[in-house]
Amino acid sequence: MSKKVIQIAKYASFIVLSATVYGLIMYLVYTWLAGHSLLLAYLGNLALIIVALVWDELNFKTYESLIKSKEALKELKGSRFFRYILESFISFKAALYLFYVLIMVFSKIIESYPALLNEGLGSFIAANEYSILLLIAVDLFSGQFVKDRKRAGAVLKRFERAWEEEQD
Numbered sequence: 001m002s003k004k005v006i007q008i009a010k011y012a013s014f015i016v017l018s019a020t021v022y023g024l025i026m027y028l029v030y031t032w033l034a035g036h037s038l039l040l041a042y043l044g045n046l047a048l049i050i051v052a053l054v055w056d057e058l059n060f061k062t063y064e065s066l067i068k069s070k071e072a073l074k075e076l077k078g079s080r081f082f083r084y085i086l087e088s089f090i091s092f093k094a095a096l097y098l099f100y101v102l103i104m105v106f107s108k109i110i111e112s113y114p115a116l117l118n119e120g121l122g123s124f125i126a127a128n129e130y131s132i133l134l135l136i137a138v139d140l141f142s143g144q145f146v147k148d149r150k151r152a153g154a155v156l157k158r159f160e161r162a163w164e165e166e167q168d
Helices: 002-033 038-068 071-078 080-088 092-112 119-127 129-166
Strands: none
Touching: 002 038, 002 092, 002 119, 038 092, 038 119, 038 129, 092 119, 092 129
């Protein structure tokens, strides 16, 4: 039972740390860009979402390639740190979803109690209230794009085989 609690604590710490770091970066970038233009701030938010999703996908591909590489596997064989990373790893996408869900919750709280936070943080949260919709849209679009490319590639291979058979 204690191993399960430790594992849950690892997951929770990773996701909270990831969401906190992303939130701080998001807040700093958003407030800096909002000083220039709100449109830039919204576009910056979209860009950060895309960068975070790409980074998350690259993390998985990096871990997979390390495991496939015999040289890297020999170096990592006894690595406790790498094992700890993999044991506690949760997709950064999960941290993004948590962050934006918390933004939605806090925006409703601030709507009822506007004096709860300072004006800058309150306006940041209110402006990003529906950013989870951007995250969902970008995430679904990118996932669908990858699926479509795989399907199109499979159809192309069948077409090429059929074409070659027809030529013979």
